[in-house]
Amino acid sequence: MTAERRTPACGTEGAHALGRSCEDLRLAALARYDVMDTPGEEAFDRIVRLTQKVFRTSMVTISLIDGHRQWFKARHGVGPQETARGPALCSSTIEQGSPLIVTDARRDPRFAQNPFVTGEPHIRFYAGAPLVTPDGQMLGTLCVMDQAQRAFTDDEREILVDLARIVIDELELRLLADADALTGALSRRAFRAEAQKAIDQAAHAERPLSLIVIDLDHFKRVNDTYGHDRGDAALIGSVLACAAQFAGRERIGRLGGEEFAVLLPDVGTDRALSVAERIREAIRGETYAFREGTFRVTASLGVTSAPADGACDIDMLLRSADMALYQAKAAGRNRCVVAASPIGRGAGLRRVLKRGSLVLGAGRESVPCTVRAVSAGRVRLDVLGAAELPTRFDLVMDGEDPAPCRVVTRSERGLEAAFE
Structure with a gap:
């Protein structure tokens, strides 16, 4: 993908004409990609691995910056999944609007007292390239860091910028895809769009609608024990097992990793729980055979329903189903739980x-x-x-x-x- 990279729109007359600040436009672009707080994905992990091998630094991150934090879509050598935005060198990179190279943070007056320099992870060397969208908005950075000072050549800078463009290309591909390439389920973006349309239609017609969130149990253990190829087979088989339980307008989407969601138009809570139990049994009933033996997977499911007055959106439904899903996992996994409280509290948001x-x-x-x-x-x-x-x-x-x-x-x- 070779979309033109233009100068960032921040601070231009166009931004002011829209009545929106530079930061509003940047955050709107970040929301459009719908990537924050999504599970890890091999495509981005692969870019981080490649970047680490090229530059041989102890830390590499794909950092996305929202209003108050930096969140890592993929990382190597960094423990936390997110940190505060204020001291983040990646935030300084997008504010600068161009690659930021810090060869020795302890001697750089801009960062010498930065808590990420004086404390964990004790950054001394930093090089970050902005993740710039085709319309010029900066979502975050691809950065390499080390606890020892080092030089960074112009050629290395260009390589880092090219790798950052690959990250954006991967995000752009996610926007274009309506179907998940592995399982054939709807992509996260496509599922959210279809679900919101169905929610609006159900509210207008005063019809019920329910949602199920599914998470395969201990799936990292499956990949570690049997390999990613067999893990992929389990993902595909689980989606097929779900689809076999559908009788009408149900749709399944892959939210990320081993997490899926099922939309149930014209279905109330009791019937949705029944569907969820059938899905759970179908996933558990699949057997995956290979030369060394066989294995099975189980799933935990959270069930929720739209309020009678229709006052909700897809984010509210997913949040409610997620809470029920976590209860299912806390209770021992391989079970279905219905959300304990109605959604109507957030009406009008x-x-x-x-x-x-x-x-x-x-x-x-x-x-x-x-x-x-x-x-x-x-x-x-x-x-x-x-x-x-x-x-x-x-x-x-x-x-x-x-x-x-x-x-x-x-x-x-x-x-x-x-x-x-």
Whole structure:
């Protein structure tokens, strides 16, 4: 894919004409690719492995930057899946708008006191190339890092930029694909689009609709024990086993890795649970044979349904089903669990992706966040350390006055708050 890379749109008259800031446009592009918080994928892991072999550094990441954090789609030599955005050198790279090369961070006044330099992972050398979309938005970086200083030649810089373009090409291919190349299920993007259309239709016609999220149990163990080829066979066989239980308008999509979702139009909760149990038994009943023997896989399933008033979207349904799925895993796996609470609580929330901050302690502290959804009375946001935040704070979104808020619910990744 050889799409033209143009100068970033940030700060241009076009951005202002749309009434949107540079960061709004960048976050909108990130949302379009729908890649944040998705499971690992071999295509991106392969790029990281190749990058590490080329540059022989101890750390390599494909970093994506949202409003408040950097999240790693793939990584080598780095422990956490995500870190705060503020001190991230990858955030400095996209703000600079061009490759950032730091040969010795301890002697660079911009980064000498950076907590990722003075503490874990003790970065000394850093080279990052922005991940630039065809329309000029920077999603994050491909970066190489080391705990020892080193030089970086112009040729190496060009190689890193080319590898970053391969990352973008892979993301572009994901946008084009309606079907998952391995299993034939709908791609994540296509499933989300079809599901949202079905949700809107069900709400208009006042018809039921349910969703099942499926996760194959201990699948890393399958790949490690039997090999990725046989793991792929299990993914394909599980999708076929699911599809064999369908009788009408049901659709299955691959959300990523070993996680799938099934859309059930015109199906209420009780019937959806029955379908889920049939799917669970069908997956467990498949046998995968090879020369050395045979193996089987099991799955955990979370079931949820749209509220009677139709006030939900695909994100709300997936979040509800995911909570039920985690309960199924916590209870021992190889079982189905129905979401415990109705979805209607979030009625009216409109999906957005904006950078914001929580102002605490009469303005003495500011905590960055990413605003995910808003309505006239509520807001849903992602923030690191959500469990430790106070119940009340002021929310500041780009270009808006501070809004007093009160926490309603908390989750591992963020919280929902009511405007006061």
